Amino acid sequence: MASSREKEALARVLAHEGGYSNNPKDPGGATMKGVTQRVYDGYRKSKGLSTRSVKGIQTAELNEIYDRQYWDAVKGDALPAGVDYVLFDGAVNSGPGRSIMWLQQALRPAYTGPIDGELGVGTLAAVKADKNNDALIDRICNARMAFLRRLGTFPTFGRGWTARVAEVRSIGQAWATGQVPQEANFVDGGQAKAFVEDVTPAPSTAPADAAIGAGIGSGGIAGTLQDLQNQLSPMSYGSEFIMKVVLALAVISAVLLLGGAGYRWYVNRKAKHIAAALGGEVPA
Template structure:
């Protein structure tokens, strides 16, 4: 049987999810009360039932799906008040594995295991050893926001996601301090699914490395021509022609080398930021 806090957490998650949506940019596709058509199809198959539109999903089915696929997946009953709700809401929006990754990263040095999105004994023990639950919830929500900002769908749904995370943060911290839990609200765009698969790929450094190499190579050629020009100095016409080639080669080589180094710096910085925000999930 669902605990009273699980029921209260579910009520708030459902408020954030709203009703039926099918936004063309939402990677979840047709979704009703946070349950995607794909999840609903899998649930009905597991029950030996035929497929039907998620638009007609019953509250009993919703409660069972949320219980098994999200609350149990993050081990909600084993987590402290507030942290359980924060993980639960994140799991519904981005999947249990991603939500657990945010938690594991937010635990910092308190967690000695691998950041793998699996809620094992070491993760639960680390959570329960944390004294400042407010600070932990802040770090989890910060991880979640960093992740969301990297997604290609952030320009479309970012405002709604940011409002949702802010409210999840406030509700979770109220629960963590035994204050009266706040009411959740629906924000336009906040129910769109936010999956790691929707993050852009990190920029490739190969073109930059090639450009830098070409620039250096051009510089070497220019140096060789400079030596040849010195030898041909008595022949003024040939020397003048080679001088022009040297100038062009030097400029082009410098531009290639500088451009390649700049792009390489940008690509590596972008890749690092993506890795920090996305995590191994």
């Protein structure tokens, strides 16, 4: 391991990860000290070794995986104090690319490149230009929480993730401001992997389209109701009952139109927030 801060950062990550877990609701599956069975299998195969249960991972293997696949992947040694740890922890929990995307989101508007999860020259230049790493860490953690809240697994693991990110924020900001950071604490659920594949999609606009006349047949529900109004209106003058029917149809049409428009606004707004959590701008 290249720096003393990497060792300190790893100690805190391991505290958050705990020991062995295999929660059927955790998309990471069987995991030992933050290393999933899939990652361990890949590591063993790269060494020409046979695969085995991640429960048997050796300390040297654990350190090498964390060093090469997480710390080096986010260029920890090139990042400022505190920012390095925050990205490192995020990489272990959600993958290096996703953690780098949170950094890129947080660097706007200084960073003008794509939110692509690649920590290249442009991203590093923007990090160097940012003189307030304390505030930068706040924005990274905000982007991370926005992402976590969009996951279908949040109701199960949200409490643990929220506690973990709160400690990551505090520890990172302590390093960024030259203070002694607190120790990390294990909170059950915080070790569950948080992957983009578990993002809950935005609801369909089809119900709204149908309600405002764009989704069913040639004229839609609203169009059909309007046709009925037009046909019945001439008869309403001679019948109080038909007049009431015409008025009822008018009210139903108005409700459908307004409700459909409101629901479409809600769906579009939710879709924008999901897009932001996945790599666009951070919602205000």
